[in-house]
Amino acid sequence: MSLWPSSQLIYYNDFWSCLFFSIIILSIVIYWKAFHFYVIHRITHLWWSVQNSFREGDIGAFLYRYFHSLHHQSRNPGPWSGLSMHPVEHFLYYTRAYFSLLFSCHPLHFLYVKFNVDISPISGHDGYDDPVGGSAFHYLHHVSFNCNYGGSLINFDYLFGTYKEFVKKSINK
Numbered sequence: 175m176s177l178w179p180s181s182q183l184i185y186y187n188d189f190w191s192c193l194f195f196s197i198i199i200l201s202i203v204i205y206w207k208a209f210h211f212y213v214i215h216r217i218t219h220l221w222w223s224v225q226n227s228f229r230e231g232d233i234g235a236f237l238y239r240y241f242h243s244l245h246h247q248s249r250n251p252g253p254w255s256g257l258s259m260h261p262v263e264h265f266l267y268y269t270r271a272y273f274s275l276l277f278s279c280h281p282l283h284f285l286y287v288k289f290n291v292d293i294s295p296i297s298g299h300d301g302y303d304d305p306v307g308g309s310a311f312h313y314l315h316h317v318s319f320n321c322n323y324g325g326s327l328i329n330f331d332y333l334f335g336t337y338k339e340f341v342k343k344s345i346n347k
C-alpha cells in the first residue's frame with residue numbers, strides 16, 4: 175500500500191484519536207460485506223430468468239458462463255472451494271476490501287476488511303453450518319444455482335425473493 179506512505183491516500187495513524195469514527199467503521203464493515211457479497215455474486219448469475227442468454231442481453235449469463243461457472247465446478251464444496259474462482263471474479267470479489275479506501279481511514283480498517291475477505295469463504299464452504307458460516311445456506315446455492323446468493327448475516331435473498339430454506343433430512347429415519 176504505497177498510496178498511504180506517498181500521501182496519495184489520506185489516512186490517520188492514531189486509531190484512538192477518532193475513537194467513535196474508528197469503531198463505527200469497524201462495526202459497519204461486516205454489514206458492508208453482506209451487501210457487497212450479495213450484489214457481486216448476484217450479478218454473476220442470470221439477471222432475469224433461466225431462459226435468457228447473453229445474446230438476449232442478459233449480462234449475467236455472460237458473467238456466469240465465462241467467469242463464475244468456474245466457482246460452481248465445486249458441486250460439493252469444501253473449505254478451499256471458497257476462493258476457487260476465475261481471476262476476473264477474484265477482482266470483483268476483492269473490491270470489497272477497497273471500501274475503507276473511499277474515505278479517510280486507519281490502516282486497521284483496511285486490514286480488517288482484507289483479512290475478512292480472505293478468510294470468510296472458508297466458513298461459507300466448509301460444510302458446517304454451526305457455530306459460524308452458514309455453509310448449508312450457500313451449499314444449497316451450489317446445488318440449485320438460482321437461490322441463496324448472499325450470506326446468512328443479512329438475508330438479502332429473503333428481501334429480493336431468492337431465498338430457499340435448507341431442509342435437513344435425518345439420516346437415521
Ligand SMILES: [Zn+2]
Nearest residue numbers: 215219242315
Ligand atoms: Zn454462484
Ligand SMILES: [Zn+2]
Nearest residue numbers: 245256299312
Ligand atoms: Zn460458493
